[in-house]
Amino acid sequence: MATQQVYDVIIVGGGPAGCATALALHRIDSPCSVLFIDDADPAMFKIGESLPGIAVQTLAYLSPTLSDRISHDTAQGDHARCSGNASIWSSHELHEEYSLTRLYGSGWHLDRALFDESLRQAVREAFDKSNDNSLPSRIVREQFVSIEKHDGVWCVHTKHPDMGTTNRYYSKWAVDATGRKASLARKLGAATLKNDKLLAFYSLFVSPEDDGDRRTLIEATESGWWYTSSLPHNRRIVVYHTDDDDPSAKLARTADGFLNLLHSHAHHISSIITTHHHDFFPGQKFPRSTSANSSVLDPICNDREHWCAVGDAAMAFDPLSSQGMITALNAGCFIGEELAKRISMESEGAGSDEICSIPDYYAALAQKYEMEKKQYYRLARFDGGFWAKRQL
Template sequence: MAARLSHALHAATQPSADTQPVVIVGAGPAGCATALALARNDPSTSLRVLLLDDADPTAYKIGESLPASARRTLATLHPSLNATLAQDTLQGLHHVCTGTASAWAGAALQETYALMNPYGAGWHLDRARFDETLRAACAPVLRKARFVAVRRCTDGGAWEVDAEMAPEGAVETFRARWVVDATGRKASVARKLGAKTHKHSDLLSFYALFTTPAGAAPTPDSDGRTLIEAARAGWWYTAPLPHARRLVMYTTAPTDASARAARGAAGFADMLRTETRHVARALGGASSDIDIDIDDTDEEEARVEYEMEEQTRFVRHTSACSAVLAPYAAWEPHAGAGDGDRGEAQKQEGRGWCAVGDAALAFDPLSSQGIVTALDAGAFLGGVLARHLGTAEGGPLGGEGAVRAVHEAYERVRAKYEEGRAYYYGVVRRFDKGGGGEEEEEQGKGFWEKLRGE
């Protein structure tokens, strides 16, 4: 595998006039998986791939849940990935996820346990560490660079991709037959080529990191679960993270009054105290100069007390809506008619682009499927492109055939996701008008009804 990637890097650094098969923009899970799958499907080591990325490895990035089923995909992508993940977990750089607890349709917690999962336990990741593990596996084809522009070559057979190279800042131009957009929700490449992102059920997630108080005894957090709790105007999530931290996230509609309150640290902490029971308990006493009082006696006391990170005045937020790119991919034949009217060799002539990961399909964080879906999509796309480029088994695949395969696969993923999303949002009715009890209040009453389309 390393030899294949080294060969690819040597080819990728040739002058820009030399058209290479694939340039991938973005080295998150989706982009790295695509590059690794291309290498895996290239036994001749003849395929040239370039992976461009300008991520800051020191920046915190939300998206820490990795389901146990990811082991299967990681094993197919590179032999080192599962071993590195296991070693990092033993060293405390990632946490084992012991299960999921949710107060969703009802106020009481319902739990599922990792012991019942045939794949074993998942992880609460140090996301920056995990992404760097993927990039390390792609090191021979990875170039540190910021994407600047993409355009069609005048001869009709390739793309030109401009990138500002780090650290010198010089702009280099690379020619490619395929450009893969793995830039996340912003879909930077696809949008420059005319694609549109369509948002559904606009949601916003506010999140803060909590730590153990300075000087406190280093008591391990024994609660390794993912915890989800529905509230009147949205839903809350918390999970333990490595380095004695815990993530707390609140998701709601951006137009809801609670969204305005959640932007400030004090408002976020106040809502955490007054709107949740189980999430507040998991933090044991989280505050931003506001103590969270927990007087329940029917559950064990939290072992660890957290507080919001120092100097937090405003809570960070990110888009949490479902988003679909249209189209997912496109193929532009070099000349003449489409695949159906051309010979096999001619079907390979032209240029194409494709999005992968969040650039193509961005999911509501309730699914906790962002990373594993990105890995699976990259593994699939790498195989499709390898078939088109003639390095993989399965027979030749024309450019339009490759685009069609991608579209059909992504649509299956989207349909399955939307079915699950509709079900889980549909079962929360305890905050509707007429639900009775203290949960029936005017504030946020319409959040769940709107998500159900009522």
């Protein structure tokens, strides 16, 4: 019988959180052996495009090539720069905030699927560079199916997304970076606690001309809020957020209903869409819907059992914060470094003095986020059902 190969860590999920975790695990002198499992199709449109300028710090920390790749793709026109935020929120007046007034300057409106693929490419490069390990780190495009423990070792079952072939991999630690689904942690009995019922309905539009508006425009309405961002190649994303039990949620599911809501309530965004003759992006079905609620996993990790969650799998935020990606990247840095410490402590018997608590990290994050979210919702000029419960 072939000897079982046991990785130090299996990471499931190759979005910002999983990639940052893998890169942080490979920054140290004697990198751990990592199996990185992701099922994303880079050709599929992905929502979540605004990245603040300050992210360059984290990207540079994670990989020497990432910032250059993003700059190159931006110069090629595959990502767009974001000039700032504009909101119609506390009054009917447009409030503008320009990126140039921020310390790190303008951020991006990313082609999100391409950005995530660049992160995975950085992981491939980091793995290739430090593969003198007896069990080289690997990245596989497979789908996580289930997990169980045998004799203190995790056994992760996967299947190929197209061919359906199955595989089994073994590790000492398991990391859930599968996003809001938290597929791995839920198999281990953890529960995602939802704080609200926010849904996002989104449509991708395309215009025959460049509309030239590089702002993120946010517009509050009686039953929720909208935003729009320009994307490369004359595209524009328009998103409506409301609670799943609000009557408008039913309307927003159809193309006609979505457009009716947009043109009747979000007048500034509607004006951009009509002035520049934006139409639904052809060949794909819009609008689509996705969960956008705040949530927290319970528990977020189990040190004794050797598993933890990172990114949206651990804690997901209302998109109003526009902080999902940067928070996921930073959390990945933290989790990668913490796992590296724990693994070296176990293999070399080093002291545990420098180990930081993963639940404490997330508790501090949650406290800051809840405070900022409440402050922002309280500024809104509405106080009806959707708003009142967020202003308490």
